[in-house]
Amino acid sequence: MADIDALVQEYLSLDQNPATNQEIKGLFEKKDFATLKALLTNRLEFGTAGLRAEMGSGYSRMNELTVIQATQGLYAHLHSTVPNLKDKGVVVGHDHRFNSDSFAKLTAAVFLSKDVKVYYLKGLVHTPLVPFTVTTTGAACGIMITASHNPKQDNGYKVYAANGCQIIAPTDKQVAQKILENLKPWTWDYDLVNTSKLVVEKTEEFKEKYFARLAEIRHFPTKSKNVKFLYTAMHGVGLEFAKKSFKAFNLPEFELCQEQVLPDPDFPTVKFPNPEEKGALDLAIKSADKVGAQIILANDPDADRLAIAEKVGDKWHVFTGNQIGVILASFILESFKEKGQTANLGVLTTTVSSHMLEELAKMNGMRFEETLTGFKWLGNKAIEMEKEGTKAIFAYEEAIGFMCYDIVKDKDGVSALGVFSEWANHLYGKGQTVYDHLQNLYQKYGYWVSQNSYFICHDKPTINKIFDKIRYAPNSTNLDYPNEIGGFKVVYVRDLTIGYDNLAPNNKPALPVSSSSQMVTFKLENDCLITLRTSGTEPKIKYYTEYKGRDAESGKTELAKIVQSMIDNLLEPQLNNLQ
Known part of the structure; x- marks a missing residue:
């Protein structure tokens, strides 16, 4: 009890919401120490992407209690801001990760216990659905239980607003406050999704509508391999x-990397289930060589991202997210041109993308916009x-996330897979590879080269020291x-942590x-660009660099020298024990 008393005094000494302070005092007087401890020690951050953390017991982990608490806060926020919430309802879906099914059922149960209609997507669904x-x-919001491409011990709780975009500030902070005000579980019912009359189960109908929209953006009518x-x-x-995306685009069936195509929350063949990670495509490459495939298509576990590799000569070229983004943009632009x-x-991307x-x-008379990193910003900007x-026809971020046409205002690895494959099939029909097409784009728009990577740092004070x-x-x-990096003068600085832009009016960034x-x-x-940022979901210091060279090789060489100088003088990995 002494430690609880100390926590109370520490908490009350801070500048907190008076109503929350009264709640703390009340819980202490009632000796409701379980709820009090949850309130005082909850460190599970509710950010603009919802929750994402390692699963386990405790208030800083993803577990049934924290999922219920998050949902109660979300309900309380919606109840106070959305007219006709009960009639509008909410959407709940989940993937195959450990506990995703039970987390989704408990999420639905919270809303059902308050007489809110729930469109419950039964079975395993991809996040864009x-x-x-x-x-x-016309639902009030959507919740997807997934940790996307995070390690197997993680799970997550992604929230979409009524506009189909991931929530952004100030909604995240408003929901977080409501979570703190509603910590005691209202219900803990796994079976309510099976018994409540408020559950609307039309999963197959929604899938059919989704793929019907994909068929509408199909460009080439004939089926050829x-x-x-x-x-x-x-x-x-x-x-x-x-598979259904290929069918919607009238494409022949693809070959399979048999060891990786079925859902498995243990992710047994990869260290990290992220197709961006080095070595993640090794097994797919081995399988492709065995069956004679020329192109590899890889979705991440919840299928909202897409990675691509192509056999070029006797080697495999793994396209970067920036390369795929420009390729897809060129395809989609061409489809609009051919229709007049x-x-x-308009097209848009993030500040750390190419x-x-x-x-x-610019060269095709389209509007261009850039946003902060993440599709929560891209979708809302679109x-x-x-x-x-x-008309925002395309958006992407370099972390292999792509929004093609207007299927969803979020990254979608399934619609992107269909759009890319249809055009790749068309290119091969003309005797041209996708890599050839990329080289043509470089010749037309310049040789833009990038070098992106990260260092791991688990110590936040060290990260703050580096940036300070x-x-x-x-x-x-x-x-x-x-003043300079790699021997070149720094002519522009934008710091979105403290709000500084040396070229903006009053130095205030837009x-x-x-x-x-x-x-x-x-x-x-x-004109070389360098961005350093911390990850919102992983203990990483990420760097993104880009340079427009005279040609691809000289551009890579010059950029590599600048990047090494940046690493040695700004990040200082040895001094700071960065991995």
Whole structure:
């Protein structure tokens, strides 16, 4: 009890919400120490993507209690902000990870216990089906239980607003406050989804509508097999949806990486179930060579991302997210051109993705926008553009996330898979590879090369020390950013952690500022761009760099020198014990 008393006094000494303070005092007086401890020690962050954490017992882990608490807070927020919540209902779906099924049932039960209709997507679904169902039904929100491409011990709770986009500030903070105000479980019922009359179970109908929309964006009417594809689901839920995507685009069936196409929450053949990670595609490459496939298509476990590799000569080229993004943009733009629909089109990407897309947009008379990292920003910006009269036909982020046409305002690895494969099949029919097409794009829009990676750091004070050294003079709070990197003068600085932009009016950046994460961008006199940022879900310091070279090889060589200088002088991995 003494430690609880100490926690109470510490908590009350902070500048907290008075209503919450009264709740703490009341719980203490009632000796309800279980709820009190939950309130005082809950460290499970509810951010703009919802929850994502390692599963296990305790208030800082993903478990049944924290899922119930998160859902109660979400319900309380919706109840106070959404008219006709009970009639609008909510959408709940889940993937195949450990506990996803039970987490989804408990999530639904919280809403059902408050007489709210629930569109419950039974069985395993890919993440994009949730926002699609939200906008199709007019639901108040959607919840997807998934940890996407995180390690097997993780799970997550992703929240979509009524517009089909992931929630953004200030909604996340409002929900987080409501969670703290509603910690004591209202219900703990796994079976309510099977017995309540408020459950709407039309999963197959929503799938049919989703794939009907994919069929509408099909560009080539005839069925031909010009290239052999091989598919891997990375032990996730994607196989069913990838097959139906190929059918919607009138493409012949693909070959399978047999060891990875069925759902398995243990992810036995990969260290991390992320097709971006080095070595993640090794097994698929081995399988493709065995069956003679020329292109590998890989979804991440919840199938909202897409990775691609192509056999070029006797080697495999794994396309970067930036390369896939520009390739897809060129395909989609061409489809609009061939239909004579070129007015008021727009594309968008994030601040850490390639500006080759901006060059493509500029040369083709399209509007270009950039946002902060994450589709929660891209999706909402796309809606904003459309309200202003611009049709957002494509968006992407370099972490292999792509929004093609207007199927969903979020990344979707299944629609992207269909769009890419249809055009790749078309290119092969003309005797051209996708890699050939990429080289043509480089010749037209410039040789944009990038070098992106990360260091692992589990110690937050060390991370803060690194970034403080980058932005401040020694033993001071006076700004003192680097004057040069790699021998080139720094001509532009944007710091979205403290809200500084040296070229903006009053040095105030146009993009949102967040002191809870680190993000600094430098532009050098040779137009090289460098962004350093921390990950929102992993203990990583990420760096993103880009340079437009005279040609691909010289560009890579020059960029590599700059990147090494940045690592040695700004991140100092040996001094800071970065992995």
